[in-house]
Amino acid sequence: MVDPIKVYPAKPSKVYFYGTCLVDMFYPDAGMAGIQLLEREGIEVIYPEDQTCCGQPAYTSGYHDEARAVAKAQLGLFPEDWPIVVPSGSCGGMMRKHYPALFKDTADDVKAAEIAGRIWELTDFLVNVCHIKLDDLGEPTTVAMHTSCSARREMGVAEVGPKLLGQLKNVNLVEQVRAEECCGFGGTFAIRHPEISGAMVSEKVDTLVDTGAKEFVTTDCGCLMNIDGYAEKNHKPVTGQHILSFLWERTNGDGGKRS
Amino acid sequence: MSETAQHSAHHIDVKEFHPRARAAIHNPQIRQNFRKAMDGLMTKRKSAFEGWDLETLRDLGANIRLRALANLPDLLEQLEQKLTENGITVHWATDGDEACEIVRDICLARNAKSVIKGKSMVSEEMELNHYLEEQGIEALESDLGEYIVQLADETPSHIIMPAIHKNTEEISQLLHDKTGTDLSHDVEYLTANARLQLREKFMNADVGVSGVNFAVAETGTLCLVENEGNGRMTTTVPPCHIAVTGIEKVVPNLEDVTALLALLTRSATGQHITTYFNMISGPRKADELDGPEEVHVVLVDNGRSTIYQDDELLDTLRCIRCGACMNHCPVYTRVGGHAYGTTYPGPIGAILMPHMVGLDEGRHLPTASSLCGACGEVCPVKIPIPDLLVRLRQESVDGDTVHPAKVAGHGAKRSTVEAMIWKGWSWMHARPGIYRLGTALGARFRKLQPGKIGGWTQYRTAPKLAAKTLHERMKERSQ
Ligand code: SF4
Numbered sequence: 001m002v003d004p005i006k007v008y009p010a011k012p013s014k015v016y017f018y019g020t021c022l023v024d025m026f027y028p029d030a031g032m033a034g035i036q037l038l039e040r041e042g043i044e045v046i047y048p049e050d051q052t053c054c055g056q057p058a059y060t061s062g063y064h065d066e067a068r069a070v071a072k073a074q075l076g077l078f079p080e081d082w083p084i085v086v087p088s089g090s091c092g093g094m095m096r097k098h099y100p101a102l103f104k105d106t107a108d109d110v111k112a113a114e115i116a117g118r119i120w121e122l123t124d125f126l127v128n129v130c131h132i133k134l135d136d137l138g139e140p141t142t143v144a145m146h147t148s149c150s151a152r153r154e155m156g157v158a159e160v161g162p163k164l165l166g167q168l169k170n171v172n173l174v175e176q177v178r179a180e181e182c183c184g185f186g187g188t189f190a191i192r193h194p195e196i197s198g199a200m201v202s203e204k205v206d207t208l209v210d211t212g213a214k215e216f217v218t219t220d221c222g223c224l225m226n227i228d229g230y231a232e233k234n235h236k237p238v239t240g241q242h243i244l245s246f247l248w249e250r251t252n253g254d255g256g257k258r259s
Numbered sequence: 260m261s262e263t264a265q266h267s268a269h270h271i272d273v274k275e276f277h278p279r280a281r282a283a284i285h286n287p288q289i290r291q292n293f294r295k296a297m298d299g300l301m302t303k304r305k306s307a308f309e310g311w312d313l314e315t316l317r318d319l320g321a322n323i324r325l326r327a328l329a330n331l332p333d334l335l336e337q338l339e340q341k342l343t344e345n346g347i348t349v350h351w352a353t354d355g356d357e358a359c360e361i362v363r364d365i366c367l368a369r370n371a372k373s374v375i376k377g378k379s380m381v382s383e384e385m386e387l388n389h390y391l392e393e394q395g396i397e398a399l400e401s402d403l404g405e406y407i408v409q410l411a412d413e414t415p416s417h418i419i420m421p422a423i424h425k426n427t428e429e430i431s432q433l434l435h436d437k438t439g440t441d442l443s444h445d446v447e448y449l450t451a452n453a454r455l456q457l458r459e460k461f462m463n464a465d466v467g468v469s470g471v472n473f474a475v476a477e478t479g480t481l482c483l484v485e486n487e488g489n490g491r492m493t494t495t496v497p498p499c500h501i502a503v504t505g506i507e508k509v510v511p512n513l514e515d516v517t518a519l520l521a522l523l524t525r526s527a528t529g530q531h532i533t534t535y536f537n538m539i540s541g542p543r544k545a546d547e548l549d550g551p552e553e554v555h556v557v558l559v560d561n562g563r564s565t566i567y568q569d570d571e572l573l574d575t576l577r578c579i580r581c582g583a584c585m586n587h588c589p590v591y592t593r594v595g596g597h598a599y600g601t602t603y604p605g606p607i608g609a610i611l612m613p614h615m616v617g618l619d620e621g622r623h624l625p626t627a628s629s630l631c632g633a634c635g636e637v638c639p640v641k642i643p644i645p646d647l648l649v650r651l652r653q654e655s656v657d658g659d660t661v662h663p664a665k666v667a668g669h670g671a672k673r674s675t676v677e678a679m680i681w682k683g684w685s686w687m688h689a690r691p692g693i694y695r696l697g698t699a700l701g702a703r704f705r706k707l708q709p710g711k712i713g714g715w716t717q718y719r720t721a722p723k724l725a726a727k728t729l730h731e732r733m734k735e736r737s738q
Contacts, residue, residue, distance in 0.1 A: 019730075061681065062649065062654070065685075190629075196593055229719030233718065
């Protein structure tokens with residue numbers, strides 16, 4: 001797929017927030033953090049109540065009719081022409097890069113393409129549209145960052161996370177070897193090929209532990225679930241957090257209390 | 260148990276991917292050999308492109324291949340005509356068996372007893388060695404890696420570096436066992452020895468068989484990229500040379516080759532140029548001192564023209580066989596080439612082999628990827644490999660509605676249970692009220708969540724549902 005050159009919009013007064021199903025069910029803190037970060041930038045956040053899932057799990061499993069039915073239910077949720085921000089490279093990638101293909105030659109093709117053009121990964125949006133300035137109020141710490149493959153390759157936002165963390169004066173960001181290598185999540189891949197996925201995540205955790213950082217942050221809940229889950233089960237001395245939760249906790253002035 | 264012991268050259272069951280992958284994962288030697296080799300190749304590729312505008316070069320490569328494919332039938336005709344004008348005999352083969360028979364007939368006509376081979380993946384596709392052996396014709400590999408693999412009675416585990424799954428110690432032992440060389444870890448010594456043995460074979464071989472990297476339509480030239488000189492020997496020393504190639508390898512003119520070659524060698528081994536680059540334009544002429552008396556080209560289809568008929572799948576044929584997608588694939592790096600049980604392993608194998616063996620046999624191939632996109636990112640001709648993997652996943656489970664019978668074995672992976680699960684999933688997620696109710700109930704009763712989830716909890720703890728969904732929290736906030 002040829003990448004259209006990204007053209008960032010001017011900072012808007014309102015955005016749609018697309019929470020994703022993993023954030024909704026497993027990491028709502030990350031969702032709240034993302035919303036509050038946007039609000040602190042003076043942006044009104046609209047959370048369409050009828051959102052469910054972008055359809056990616058069925059899409060990557062080859063069930064495209066089923067994926068389309070779910071994706072179609074999302075198409076009507078963003079009537080105004082405000083940007084749609086997503087706290088996930090993977091769901092963002094699905095909506096931005098794959099909706100046009102999924103709806104090709106259907107009655108919804110124009111709408112899907114129009115929505116795809118308004119999708120932004122949230123950290124990218126904070127840096128390149130909001131030009132956010134972060135004031136670090138936390139204790140000194142060392143963190144590693146794992147950028148998801150979809151954030152890195154589909155959404156092209158690998159530079160953004162380190163930029164955000166770099167603004168935090170008490171945060172020492174360290175990079176693991178083979179930082180660009182997949183953690184082995186891959187949605188249903190982890191279930192279909194457990195051994196291969198297990199080998200991938202074990203090496204990913206080893207490289208994170210080797211950095212000496214006790215915590216890591218990531219842009220995607222799938223990777224977080226995978227890496228953190230492996231570290232927990234195997235008693236590895238590293239824990240993870242969604243980058244948005246981390247940013248909010250360090251900058252909101254209530255000493256890291258969750259929203 | 261040696262991982263490779265089960266992968267003797269013949270009768271590999273493509274379907275047995277899971278057990279083979281599992282065995283490889285738990286074989287520390289294999290893991291280490293691949294990790295080390297792939298890390299090395301990734302570093303070399305990176306430095307080979309330093310100072311180049313890689314994206315522009317990739318666009319150029321992609322465009323050259325796209326343009327060639329757009330005119331494939333015409334170019335093949337032109338190629339045939341030019342080759343014939345140059346004195347080269349052209350043969351067409353619809354599949355591997357037919358290609359084997361053509362090679363056999365050429366051998367028979369010359370009363371040939373021995374064949375020396377340069378590296379050729381298409382001949383692996385045809386299982387040519389095995390076939391010739393059955394016909395009583397000796398076929399010896401002359402590429403060092405292929406030679407090692409042949410001595411071990413295995414298949415190549417990588418398309419550029421066939422013996423990459425073995426380390427020096429293993430190779431030394433093999434050469435010692437099979438050819439009686441000293442047990443030595445001195446690569447120079449081992450190479451020199453193998454070369455000596457092969458030299459003799461070259462001198463006495465009746466026929467030389469090689470592959471082709473690029474076939475130039477305008478001039479009728481066969482281009483061959485190699486590092487060891489065996490390609491040059493194969494194509495010049497024996498009195499008869501047979502080149503076998505897939506029909507997609509044709510490019511319009513010599514200028515196209517320049518750009519593709521720059522991309523190929525840098526992507527493959529990180530070399531700016533290979534040691535040898537052969538351009539073959541015909542048999543020995545009356546006033547020439549060396550070269551074969553006759554040259555044949557076998558143009559092999561083997562499923563390629565079916566791929567050609569589909570706009571999306573067509574991109575598969577852009578491939579210039581550099582192997583970069585394998586070198587960068589986290590799955591290939593963990594399981595190695597033999598786990599796939601296919602001629603072409605890794606990402607390119609996963610999108611190409613289903614067309615050759617059918618999705619019924621190769622059903623696991625498109626799923627053996629986390630869709631991380633590393634393959635697509637490095638592919639020098641920009642094949643959208645992840646998209647094609649998704650397309651083939653769809654083909655495997657499709658109930659004949661979307662792409663009726665485009666790919667062999669279409670729909671073979673469809674299971675009623677899995678289809679029902681996705682139907683149910685779709686039903687719930689297309690109904691916001693039901694979704695909210697379901698997820699809120701899940702949050703309420705999260706203590707009842709299963710502690711074990713198939714393969715997931717084999718390696719990880721189960722993900723924990725939050726006490727309240729984001730939907731609920733946003734609802735409370737607005738009240
Ligand atoms: S698919 Fe691309 S990266 Fe893989 S072997 Fe072919 S040309 Fe090389």
